[in-house]
Amino acid sequence: MKKFINDPDSFVDEVIEGILAVHSDALRAASDDSRAIVRADAPIANQVGIVTGGGSGHLPVFLGYVGQGLCTGVAIGNVFSSPSSDQVLAATRESNGGAGVLFVYGNYGGDVLNFDDAAELAEEEGITVRTVLVADDVTSAPADRRDDRRGVAGLAFAYKVAGAAAAQGATLDEVAEAVEHLNANMGSMGVGLSPTILPAAGEPTFTLDEGEMEIGIGIHGERGVRRGPLDPADSIADELFATISDDLGLSSGDSIAVLVNGLGATPLEELYILARRVSQRCNAGGIILERTYVGEYATSLEMAGASLTVVRLDDRIRHLLAQPASSPFVGAML
Amino acid sequence: MKKFINDPDSFVDEVIEGILAVHSDALRAASDDSRAIVRADAPIANQVGIVTGGGSGHLPVFLGYVGQGLCTGVAIGNVFSSPSSDQVLAATRESNGGAGVLFVYGNYGGDVLNFDDAAELAEEEGITVRTVLVADDVTSAPADRRDDRRGVAGLAFAYKVAGAAAAQGATLDEVAEAVEHLNANMGSMGVGLSPTILPAAGEPTFTLDEGEMEIGIGIHGERGVRRGPLDPADSIADELFATISDDLGLSSGDSIAVLVNGLGATPLEELYILARRVSQRCNAGGIILERTYVGEYATSLEMAGASLTVVRLDDRIRHLLAQPASSPFVGAML
Amino acid sequence: MNGAQLGALLDTACERLASTGDELRELDAEVGDGDLGITVTKGAAAVRTRLATLDADVLPNDVVLAAADAFGTANPSTFASLVSSGVKAGAKATELTDMSTAEVVAFGRAVAETIARRGKSAVGDKTILDALVPSLDAAEFSADGGALEAATAAAAAGIEETAAVAAKKGRAAWAGDRGIGVPDAGATAYLRFLEALR
């Protein structure tokens, strides 16, 4: 295990300690175990609170998106495992500024169970909660079962849209509707080139032969749609872009934003090789590529690989994506 | 080779194409081969131009530090190889706003040869050029031969200091002196957990057994001071911090800034585990840790590993580090 | 069986479960994310720690509630959450007193019902239910003293069937037909638990 680590069992808690030590001006713990974290200035009075969370190992997802114009609070589970409902509840309490709380997180079974429990508990305490699941991975279920899809790097845009709407004073229902609108116009797809190792397990989550890739992989190493020999970068970019493009029904004249996301070990250089090709495809297809985000927005520990997220832009999404946002992790990136 | 790549021979040019496609608002080519790049608004009249450069494979070094309050221009070589003097000259010409140009780059033989040649050619064209080499890797030469040391992640601070001084209207000599002052107060040290593969070579630059680390490694995989079994994260952080601390002669009451830099494949989570320990050491030793930077500031393709950079702060450095800076890559990070 | 005896039995079973980590990780990783090994080993360890805090005269039902709570919070993944809330609901519905076969089967039915309701799943979806439900049927109609053996055999048979189909629920469902051939990880965890009880 080529990891900087002390004890696998304290991995997540030490990461959080480090983050709180470095970013004490921006973040604070909202529970004794520090597994619930909120903006230092939370709750924001009369603003809808945005709470997210999920398993660890995906930085800057989830904790990195707590900030101004983004999420208000987060609950952090063990590596690749959901936080508990108590942890979600703790984040919810301290994120509630009186205008209700929106849960925005990726569609994973364990998270849904625990967030739903937390929502019930919060409602019992008089906090109004709504939930919008992010389900952007187009290969994880066909279009007629969109809601079954898992949530991947599109989370970044969901946080931006939710946080921007909340900062502008939208109501809980309006913020939820904005994220749902984004969801309907967003698709992602990933490709993995090497596995990750969970610190507590010490073994790779899957194996790929030298020179193999897994097309359609999830951010926990979930199987994709196809495993095969590693294609040239341009073919891979073409396959990801065409698949998402079909799913969204993009056509000439449409405006989009694109995120080329690194899964962890892949150098930034290679992400730009993919971005280059996407830009070429858009030019060739008459699609207006208004903005390209390149970098690590949702990772899977040290997995080599990348994902592509495409958002179809309309005035509403464009406006929300253009709002200022800042967090210790992704300030200038979003 | 687990890489998103088309043709190894066009790797660097495709990366640059991708970067220019995505960041055309901020960057523009300053040579026909696009190996010289400058700020879109370069040259800045009556401001000292800052030109850097070196081999590819280290993003955000070097191109990522071209921006407001940072470098004006850059020359980009092949992976791990110097740019040519012509490329440096091209960047220099378009970075010269009339107040002269400072070359700030890492101390590597090939770069020194080519930048020196470029400096001569530039002087022949009437451009005043000065050079300050960054040489922060404490393990690469003893303190009495500081100037022989190689330049690593400390480059990030050198760019910030140079760019901030230039933006404030300092003269060429003053900017150079500011970077020299930083150099005298900065030290770095790295540790590698896995090798990189040069696209054009297709083979790892070195091999480490499972569970081994190379302490003191350079950002091209240059050998360090010791190879041995992978220590716990805290011991590694202690060793890096103690070595640099001794080199700088830090003592209780000193103020420092620290950069925990990822070399490429190491997850952000693990960098925070190292940052946590450094913060603990500072607290224990009475050293005032004013700011900690955590992230990928100088990489070595997909190498797993990290480096620590420590800067002793005085009012002068503190003031320059506090100035605004922005680039498509490191805006909020610096 | 009284509460102390049940606690001792569970303690031994959880001790034995420690060795299942690798198998469950690998099964879960085939189609999912590979964390089930951690869920079960951490969960089992947490159960043992919690059992050690119980009084000697504790009631069987409270032993079960305490174990469920510990298992559910150690690593609250899908499996841990479903099993924990299922067991808690089962205990509340049955009020376990003597752990007779009839009582345990009734308890198990309530567990399965809760899992199915919360997981929106049914037998045939390739989940823990495919081992749990047949094991309860087998135990109910087993010969005296043979309930555990019958349940174990039925669970194993149910798991074999899961290998033949694609998952319809949970993370494994995303793998679709590519998951065919791999037995369900959660169902296997349940089987290993039954085996550890012997």
Add this chain to the structure above:
Amino acid sequence: MNGAQLGALLDTACERLASTGDELRELDAEVGDGDLGITVTKGAAAVRTRLATLDADVLPNDVVLAAADAFGTANPSTFASLVSSGVKAGAKATELTDMSTAEVVAFGRAVAETIARRGKSAVGDKTILDALVPSLDAAEFSADGGALEAATAAAAAGIEETAAVAAKKGRAAWAGDRGIGVPDAGATAYLRFLEALR
């Protein structure tokens, strides 16, 4: 030897150098960054491309200048920069006409001088100079027609000595005593070039 013959000789030699990439990469990687293989293979390929553009009546000196320029810009690493500028300076100093041993040795001395001056290095620092300088000495005092063979043998002997010491210049110097035992990569590249000329 006229210019066309020299061009043909260099072309063959550069073709042969293509196979040295792995060896040079590995040697450079032992203590440095592993790019010398790329420098030499890309450089040799660039030389061949450039040679193909020359006129049939080109002068030997211009063949050498063209080759140096191509080698220096293909992958301008330390080695490429030093060798290219050294060869250019040597050609300017000697004005090669017939490629006699005396002429080539004088040229080589000028190359070595320039490398030493620009690289601030000397024989014994574990660089290309440790092969280049002895090879010139050997060629100068060799029997008629035996210059290349003598130079090759002397270069090989010089390289063996480099293996015994720590580098004092270049990237390899950072490795300090850990570089002992590894022959110098740049010196080896020069030896492979001499061998390819035969």
